[in-house]
Amino acid sequence: xxxxxxxxxxxxxxxxxxxxxxxxxRDFTLCEHFTLIGSGLLWNLYFGILAILFGFFLAxxxxxxxxxxxxxxxxxxxxxxxxxxxxxxxxxFFLFYEAFVLLPKMGWDIDLGFAEITVETRWxxxxxxxxxxxxxxxxxxYSAEIFYGALKSIPxxxxxxxxxxxxxxxxRYKRIIWPTMLRLAWPAYTNEAIFMFHxxxxxxxxxFPAWRQKGDALYYASYFADKTFxxxxxxxxxxxxxxxxxxxxxxxxxxxxxxxxxxxxxxARRKLRIRPNVIR
Amino acid sequence: xxxxxxDPDTLEGLAWLSCYLTTGKHMAxxxxxxxxxxxxxxxxxxxxxxxxxGAMAARAHFAPLRWLGKGYTAVVRGVxxxxxxLFFVIALxxxxxYLRHKIKCPDWSEPIRQGNDFVVCPAAKMPLSxxxxxxxxxxxxxxxxxTFAIVFGAFAANVLYGGMRAVPRAQMxxxxxxxxxxxQAFWRIMVPxxxxxxLPGLGNLWMILIKATxxxxxxxxxxxxxxxxxxxxSKTSAFAYPHPDWRLYYFLALLVFYLLLTRVSEIVLDRxxxxxxxxxxxxGAKSGGRAADxxxxx
Numbered sequence: 208x209x210x211x212x213x214x215x216x217x218x219x220x221x222x223x224x225x226x227x228x229x230x231x232x233r234d235f236t237l238c239e240h241f242t243l244i245g246s247g248l249l250w251n252l253y254f255g256i257l258a259i260l261f262g263f264f265l266a267x268x269x270x271x272x273x274x275x276x277x278x279x280x281x282x283x284x285x286x287x288x289x290x291x292x293x294x295x296x297x298x299x300f301f302l303f304y305e306a307f308v309l310l311p312k313m314g315w316d317i318d319l320g321f322a323e324i325t326v327e328t329r330w331x332x333x334x335x336x337x338x339x340x341x342x343x344x345x346x347x348x349y350s351a352e353i354f355y356g357a358l359k360s361i362p363x364x365x366x367x368x369x370x371x372x373x374x375x376x377x378x379r380y381k382r383i384i385w386p387t388m389l390r391l392a393w394p395a396y397t398n399e400a401i402f403m404f405h406x407x408x409x410x411x412x413x414x415f416p417a418w419r420q421k422g423d424a425l426y427y428a429s430y431f432a433d434k435t436f437x438x439x440x441x442x443x444x445x446x447x448x449x450x451x452x453x454x455x456x457x458x459x460x461x462x463x464x465x466x467x468x469x470x471x472x473x474x475a476r477r478k479l480r481i482r483p484n485v486i487r
Numbered sequence: 488x489x490x491x492x493x494d495p496d497t498l499e500g501l502a503w504l505s506c507y508l509t510t511g512k513h514m515a516x517x518x519x520x521x522x523x524x525x526x527x528x529x530x531x532x533x534x535x536x537x538x539x540x541g542a543m544a545a546r547a548h549f550a551p552l553r554w555l556g557k558g559y560t561a562v563v564r565g566v567x568x569x570x571x572x573l574f575f576v577i578a579l580x581x582x583x584x585y586l587r588h589k590i591k592c593p594d595w596s597e598p599i600r601q602g603n604d605f606v607v608c609p610a611a612k613m614p615l616s617x618x619x620x621x622x623x624x625x626x627x628x629x630x631x632x633x634t635f636a637i638v639f640g641a642f643a644a645n646v647l648y649g650g651m652r653a654v655p656r657a658q659m660x661x662x663x664x665x666x667x668x669x670x671q672a673f674w675r676i677m678v679p680x681x682x683x684x685x686l687p688g689l690g691n692l693w694m695i696l697i698k699a700t701x702x703x704x705x706x707x708x709x710x711x712x713x714x715x716x717x718x719x720x721s722k723t724s725a726f727a728y729p730h731p732d733w734r735l736y737y738f739l740a741l742l743v744f745y746l747l748l749t750r751v752s753e754i755v756l757d758r759x760x761x762x763x764x765x766x767x768x769x770x771g772a773k774s775g776g777r778a779a780d781x782x783x784x785x
Contacts, residue, residue: 293745294742294745295698295699295745297712298741298745301716301738305735308732309732405569409569428573436604437605438573438574449570450562
């Protein structure tokens with residue numbers, strides 16, 4: 208037991224570079240499996256949470272642009288969604304990584320008039336920034352399509368009622384359209400969030416190098432499986448972690464779903480039907 | 488390939504490019520697009536069969552079978568698919584070798600797992616180490632197909648299960664009233680009708696399957712991602728066609744390939760849905776995919 212505590216102290220934060228530098232080489236214990244894979248899960252959480260957070264705002268903007276009558280707003284949004292939803296995330300990772308590598312290593316000086324900032328481009332080739340950007344763009348495209356679909360299925364009566372009350376423009380959007388859209392989109396958006404967490408496992412298998420062996424949960428699981436040539440320990444542990452992660456996402460999103468639907472009569476509330484991965 | 492390609496050093500411009508794009512390695516690159524299409528065409532029906540079996544198991548009256556069916560779909564959906572790909576390729580390989588080992592070398596005394604090694608007798612190796620290269624490649628590809636089928640079978644099971652439940656209850660009751668047994672009602676009434684309910688989900692699944700094909704690269708198949716990295720990497724003057732790092736352009740080509748593939752699939756699936764839903768009492772027939780046009784303009 209105390210040996211396991213030592214292992215946790217040494218490897219619990221290994222994935223972010225705190226603790227023992229060298230990974231265990233042989234005679235892996237079950238404790239080491241759990242600790243290192245769990246430590247890698249920190250990266251999955253980092254990528255997933257930030258991508259969903261930033262992607263949410265971007266997706267709202269893109270969905271609004273796609274629903275706009277003006278073609279110069281609509282067309283770019285449609286193309287953005289088409290490109291990111293129509294191609295594999297795996298290819299997007301490779302493509303962006305190669306593009307980031309080709310950017311000048313030094314960075315540019317941008318003169319803003321009042322201040323001069325230096326844009327460092329070398330961080331873009333690191334997973335923590337480069338892969339995060341790809342994930343944000345990807346989830347924005349999928350979420351925007353979900354939000355757009357919800358926007359189009361807002362009951363006409365709701366909008367007419369808003370008009371009758373004299374709500375226009377921003378106020379109508381903020382009070383009526385946006386909350387209704389979010390409520391209608393939420394079950395599908397929950398699936399997208401679950402899928403996003405799953406997609407974070409691709410990062411270190413797609414060009415972005417795991418710098419100093421700081422990788423995500425799947426990176427360490429495959430490290431163990433390669434070293435022991437035994438997939439029956441590391442991958443089930445990883446699966447257990449991810450099922451827990453999926454359940455927590457469902458809990459959080461379910462709570463938000465209940466809040467979004469709290470004004471509706473009991474029988475009209477839409478139950479959150481979880482169909483991960485299937486509806487994208 | 489062309490007559491003017493004998494001495495690449497003297498070529499320039501389009502002539503250089505035409506020779507460059509028709510080298511033997513590029514031909515292998517183009518063939519790997521075929522590999523992807525073959526994988527798609529082989530996996531889709533196999534996964535559908537897995538899914539059908541899974542959906543039937545999930546509906547079974549015999550409880551353990553039902554748990555198996557539901558557990559299969561629940562676990563595969565809760566875990567990232569890439570983890571399954573990495574797991575099944577080794578697990579299937581070791582499982583097959585283990586079974587062959589038990590059959591072919593019954594009097595082998597040493598343990599199979601020796602520390603960090605997995606050791607079976609030489610006769611149980613799969614494929615045999617003496618087998619030609621194409622056997623190794625085909626075996627690897629077959630493992631990939633089975634892995635894809637297991638993972639996508641679980642998704643398909645979920646969609647088909649939903650499709651079966653969506654068939655109106657009255658249809659089944661009518662079948663019973665006509666004296667059909669459970670089995671007859673299932674095959675004659677439910678199965679023919681469930682497809683139209685399952686098709687949107689299956690279409691979606693086909694799109695996800697297309698977008699999962701680059702993961703072949705992780706299974707050790709020489710697929711399009713492999714060749715794009717191989718050919719695109721910068722080539723020094725030691726090579727016949729030296730060039731700087733062109734991987735970006737190769738991946739752009741792959742991106743365009745996938746965009747075309749998904750776009751064409753989308754159009755075909757929309758047409759299919761419109762045809763199948765014709766005259767059916769489903770929401771697909773009522774709106775015919777034009778639901779979006781009826782919404783409000785904001």
